[in-house]
Amino acid sequence: MSNWEELRKECMQCKKCALWETRTNVVFGVGRQDAEVLFIGEGPGENEDLQGEPFVGRGGKLLDDMLRIIGLDRKENIYIANIVKCRPPQNRDPLNTEQEACMDWLRAQYRLIRPKVVVCLGRIAAKALIKDDFKITQEHGRWFDKDGVKFTAIYHPAALLRDPGKRPETFVDLKEIKKMIEETCKRTYTEGE
Ligand code: URA
Ligand code: SF4
Numbered sequence: 001m002s003n004w005e006e007l008r009k010e011c012m013q014c015k016k017c018a019l020w021e022t023r024t025n026v027v028f029g030v031g032r033q034d035a036e037v038l039f040i041g042e043g044p045g046e047n048e049d050l051q052g053e054p055f056v057g058r059g060g061k062l063l064d065d066m067l068r069i070i071g072l073d074r075k076e077n078i079y080i081a082n083i084v085k086c087r088p089p090q091n092r093d094p095l096n097t098e099q100e101a102c103m104d105w106l107r108a109q110y111r112l113i114r115p116k117v118v119v120c121l122g123r124i125a126a127k128a129l130i131k132d133d134f135k136i137t138q139e140h141g142r143w144f145d146k147d148g149v150k151f152t153a154i155y156h157p158a159a160l161l162r163d164p165g166k167r168p169e170t171f172v173d174l175k176e177i178k179k180m181i182e183e184t185c186k187r188t189y190t191e192g193e
Contacts, residue, residue: 004033007108011085017101019086025052029081029109031074036185038115041082042124043094049087054080059157070178077188079113081106083128099128116184118149119177122156141173150180
């Protein structure tokens with residue numbers, strides 16, 4: 001069995017934080033395990049919990065549209081995961097303790113995927129993966145280099161649904177992400193299956 005399948009199987013049984021008690025499904029992630037581009041959200045909502053896949057509600061449809069604008073597809077050329085893999089009750093923010101407990105799974109996924117570009121979706125992922133004092137309103141679209149891997153953050157799709165006024169800025173960020181992927185990644189736009 002591949003490391004990836006083993007990891008997935010282990011993760012599916014995880015009880016490392018209390019979120020396991022109220023989940024329906026562990027939402028491990030979706031996409032290519034050799035993706036050059038990794039998108040990271042916050043945690044599953046109700047639909048994701050029921051279906052076991054990240055970003056499948058209204059926000060998910062918007063995310064798919066955003067990806068399509070820059071030639072990406074969740075199944076073909078990227079990977080999408082979350083900071084926490086089980087749904088926080090009432091969609092509250094995941095607690096720091098829950099994020100820390102779950103981070104080992106994401107670290108393991110990151111080591112196996114070895115992405116070149118990482119896009120954080122929203123404040124929670126940006127704080128966890130870029131820096132603790134990340135300010136999404138001021139710092140979305142900015143690039144951070146971590147051991148040669150390019151990290152950025154854009155507004156969370158749910159924030160764009162709540163406040164469509166944020167969409168033009170996000171469109172600019174998406175174009176910059178496309179440019180960065182073209183400069184940094186060999187496969188993403190040439191080998192989609
Ligand atoms: N919001 C997230 O951050 N992740 C999901 O998977 C769904 C909604
Ligand atoms: Fe395990 Fe993460 Fe689920 Fe907590 S949220 S039970 S750490 S998979």
